[in-house]
Amino acid sequence: MVTILQVSRQAGVSTATVSRVINNPEVVGVRTRERVLEVIERLGYRPNLVARDLASRSSRTIGVVINNFASVYYGFMLEGVEMALRNVGYKTIAESSQATSEGERQAWFSLLDRQCDGVVVHADNLEDDELAVLLDRQPTSVLLNRYLKSHADRCVYLDNVQGGRLAAEYLISKGHHQIATITGPMKFYQAKDRLKGFTQGLAQASITLDADLVAEGDFHEAGGEAAMAHLLDTQKPFTALFCHNDEMAAGAMETCRRRCIRVPEEISILGFDDVNVASHLTPKLTTVRQPLREIGAAAGILAHSLATGQVANSGLKTVFDAEIVERATVVDVTP
Amino acid sequence: MVTILQVSRQAGVSTATVSRVINNPEVVGVRTRERVLEVIERLGYRPNLVARDLASRSSRTIGVVINNFASVYYGFMLEGVEMALRNVGYKTIAESSQATSEGERQAWFSLLDRQCDGVVVHADNLEDDELAVLLDRQPTSVLLNRYLKSHADRCVYLDNVQGGRLAAEYLISKGHHQIATITGPMKFYQAKDRLKGFTQGLAQASITLDADLVAEGDFHEAGGEAAMAHLLDTQKPFTALFCHNDEMAAGAMETCRRRCIRVPEEISILGFDDVNVASHLTPKLTTVRQPLREIGAAAGILAHSLATGQVANSGLKTVFDAEIVERATVVDVTP
DNA sequence: CTGTTAGCGCTTTCAA
DNA sequence: TTGAAAGCGCTAACAG
DSSP, X not given: XXXXXXXXXXXXXXHHHHHHHHHOGGGSOHHHHHHHHHHHHHHTOOOOHHXXXXXXXXXXXXXXXXXXXSOHHHHHHHHHHHHHHHHTTOEEEEEEOXXXXXXXXXXXXXXXXXXXXXXXXXXXXXXXXXXHHHHHXXXXXXXXXXXXXXXXXXXXXXXXXXXXXXXXXXXXXXXXXXXXXXXOOTTSHHHHHHHHHXXXXXXXXXXXXXXXXXXXXXXXXXXXXXXXXXXXXXXXXXXXXXXXXXXXXXXXXXXXXXXXXXXXXXXXXXXXXXXXXXXXXXXXXXXXXXXXXXXXXHHHHHHHHHHTTOOTTSSOOOEEOOEEEOOSSOOOOOO | OOOHHHHHHHHTSOHHHHHHHHHOGGGSOHHHHHHHHHHHHHHTOXXXXXXHHHHHTOOOEEEEEESOSSOHHXXXXXXXXXXXXXXXXXXXXXXXXXXXXXXXXXXXXXXXXXXXXXXXXXXXXXXXXXXHHXXXXXXXXXXXXXXXXXXXXXXXXXXXXXXXXXXXXXXXXXXXXXXXXXXXXXXXXXXXXXXXXXXXXXXXXXXXXXXXXXXXXXXXXXXXHHHHHHHHHTOOOOSEEEESSHHXXXXXXXXXXXXXXXXXXXXXXXXXXXXXXXXXXXXXXXXXXXXXHHHHHHHHHHHHHHHTTOOTTSSOOOEEOOEEEOOXXXXXXXX
């Protein structure tokens, strides 16, 4: 391994000067700089980032905690963070939490131990109060797609209430009045908020959500299948279904297929997220889209701003709206 | 930030001892250890990994280069690496290459600069000879899902020839004789190998692959759609189609749908990979499965072995077989 | 079993 | 514009 010392000797300068041509070229004499650059090139010198980080007490890196890597939902957000950070010369490093509170805690600390300048945490499982304590202690950490009232300026997220309301409004605009819904696990605030917004949306049209038309799913396909079967079995009629994510919508469609219920002719189905399963289903799924890349990018930038002490909240967008992506599973039933 | 020095003072021992209770507890007197542990706990001390890495010249970390994060194909492999490494107390850190040779190079070096003990590289775009040079220089780097004859023991990959052959054999076993195929871009060795194996498989049954029944795709859905349209337009009859990945199979199915060609009644379709789009298509896609997690895990372990100087190649599995996952798009046409 | 003593490779005052 | 010197926080011989 070639070190800065060897470069400095070869170039006949001090290590400080070599360091300068790397990090602050303009401050170094042009002739010296040329010479050093030449040696660097010739020796194939590459700075040891670990040493640099230690000495400079900065890693120019933002850490990201996500549930797992094998889901495009997190992949999109991660890509968003990475792209945004690349533009400002920062690196991204991600760690997965296996979707457990312990995993979230560990990944978060692990990133901090690596001296990340900031960390973007997608924490579905940690409790509000623990999150609050951690955020207080880590002034450069931000929450991804989770909202904590006590630290609103540290949260970048989709407005799930708006998303839920939008779902209701859209379905109503297509003439539906009897609408069922399959929610995510109600312990997640996403599910709570989407249901809340959905209920609001229905209320605007003077529709009261019938408790029999609400089924709790698990955010996975199997749960969607089961929940749909349950809804159908209660015999309450409905012409449209809103699912809290696309996976469950896929499950619901599967149940319909098995029971020979035609989608969308007999039942319209609306998903949420717009991850790529949506466009592969038959018929293609109409869904409520989350701008995952944008959300990730905003979170990355926020963490970066906090880390570099820039004007915090300088008009940075932190709450995002969902939007409808019309495909083929919702049909207009206006008489 | 609380450092090892503060802990040592509080505990009335040297920093070396604190270091020992963290990294080599058994070598420290039980009473001292208790005391130090108590102080660590009380002060909330967390070792600075950057400092440890620098001092120990080891990061206990393996880097991974992948194309991008927004695709489960890479996500699965990454998860495999991570899981395997976790078991041996190593960390994983991933960087994306944007699927360009320059990106692959940069990500690779960047990981090395961070002093990763080894790196697992998914490099589709770098040329064989450059790869060979790099592998020679980096004795702890391994290739993921790519085969380089000159460095066979540094490659962990799916046997694409076997996969292609398996596809042919399977289709033939279902009574198909007129078989078309949509390949990946032929500049990728995966496509070459799958086609080669496929041809071999057909040859075993004395079938010669008709050039008109081969179309080159792009590994994406759009390319699959176009390639299928092309195949259909040549008017050569075929009863089955083998696609080099599931995305293109989805595209081909879309083209069939548009042209009112029933799958699998009129044309059977076989995919490759078994990423989750496969199970969401209608009908569900029969496909050739790659054990992505296992491949990732093996690559991680290989890099780890090389990094820790363990018995290289101690019976470590480095080439994996594909297998058929039967779902609903291939039908038996035996008379 | 524990402390002392050198660093790891780089950055960063402070002077010159 | 450049160099000398003092670390960053931790580990790793080497003694004892």
